[in-house]
Amino acid sequence: MDLKETRERIIYEKTGAIARITLNWPEKANAQDQKLAEEVDAALADADRDYDIKVLILKANGKGFCSGHAIGNNAVDYPAFVEGAKVMGTPWKPQSDLFVKPVLNLWEFAKPTIAQVHGYCVGGGTHYGLTTDIVIAAEDAYFQYPPLQGFGMPSGECSIEPWVFMNWRRASYYLYLNEVIDAHKALAVGLVNEVVPAINSMPGWRQSRGTSRRLR
Numbered sequence: 001m002d003l004k005e006t007r008e009r010i011i012y013e014k015t016g017a018i019a020r021i022t023l024n025w026p027e028k029a030n031a032q033d034q035k036l037a038e039e040v041d042a043a044l045a046d047a048d049r050d051y052d053i054k055v056l057i058l059k060a061n062g063k064g065f066c067s068g069h070a071i072g073n074n075a076v077d078y079p080a081f082v083e084g085a086k087v088m089g090t091p092w093k094p095q096s097d098l099f100v101k102p103v104l105n106l107w108e109f110a111k112p113t114i115a116q117v118h119g120y121c122v123g124g125g126t127h128y129g130l131t132t133d134i135v136i137a138a139e140d141a142y143f144q145y146p147p148l149q150g151f152g153m154p155s156g157e158c159s160i161e162p163w164v165f166m167n168w169r170r171a172s173y174y175l176y177l178n179e180v181i182d183a184h185k186a187l188a189v190g191l192v193n194e195v196v197p198a199i200n201s202m203p204g205w206r207q208s209r210g211t212s213r214r215l216r
Contacts, residue, residue, distance in 0.1 A: 001052075009036035011061075012043045017054040019047035023128075026062025032124050033070040033077040034098060040128070041102040048110060056109060058128060059116035065141070068123020069099070103127045107160060117141045117192070130161035135192040137183040143191060144180045165190045 003014040011022040021043045023030040030036070047053045060066060070077040080094035106113065106128065113132035121129035122144045129135065130143070145162070162171035166189050173179060174189075186192045 007039050009033070010039045010043060012039075012046070014047070014050065014053060017052060018057060019043070019050070019053045019055070020057045020059065021047075023058075023060035023062075023066055026060075028070070029064060029067035029120070030060050030062060030125070031067050031070040031077075032099070032128075034080055037098045037102055041105060044102070044105050044109060054111060056111060056113045056132075057116060058106075058113065058132060060118070062119075064119025065115075065117045065121040065129050066125025067120055068125045068147070099124060099127075103131060103160070107131045118198075120144075123147055126161060130165070130191055137186060137192040137195050138198055139183050139195055141183040141186070141192075141195075142180055143186055144178065145175055146178055148175050149178050161191070 001014070002016070003012070005012045006024070009023070009025045011020075011024045013020040013022070021040060023036065023040075025031065025033075025036060044056070047056050074081045074091075078091075078094070078098070080098065081091035084091040084094040112134070114134045114136065115129050115132040116136050117129045118138035118141050121141060123146055126143055126145060162174055166174065170189055174181060181189070181191065183192065183195045187195050
């Protein structure tokens with residue numbers, strides 16, 4: 001059954017065999033607050049359960065794809081962190097629930113996944129933009145992981161994409177030097193599959209690869 005729902009932070013659509021999750025908080029650069037992370041994960045779970053869905057596309061509205069974790073007031077952005085700290089003395093459990101398990105759900109999603117990245121894809125946003133099976137980047141896309149400068153050695157959450165898709169020396173350089181990788185360099189080092197002139201050319205890309213007809 002076709003569906004289009006505009007939720008607080010995302011737009012979730014199902015058209016034929018294709019599910020689309022669109023990050024839709026452009027006024028906050030699609031930052032990953034608790035609400036956005038929960039809505040993305042819930043949409044992933046729904047698309048996984050729906051036998052009619054064969055492919056998932058993840059994209060975003062606004063000037064960029066995703067600016068990463070929300071930085072500001074945890075009481076507003078991450079109420080689960082505050083609750084976890086009160087109950088257990090540390091927010092590690094809700095942090096895992098929001099930013100490790102959902103990333104693994106996308107990484108291990110049982111159906112083909114495609115990320116459609118434009119503009120900034122930085123910090124925690126790279127976990128959405130680079131863990132799909134196929135990544136199509138607009139020419140203005142760029143990738144960066146600033147948290148390493150403040151947090152030290154990459155945690156399990158941030159170690160998936162660079163270490164898997166780039167060789168060890170290249171990934172170390174990218175992470176430790178806080179390198180900005182533009183779309184063409186991302187293609188050269190294996191982070192993305194293709195660079196397109198504009199993100200709205202995605203339908204043309206699908207048709208050129210023969211996927212649109214098969215999945216319609």
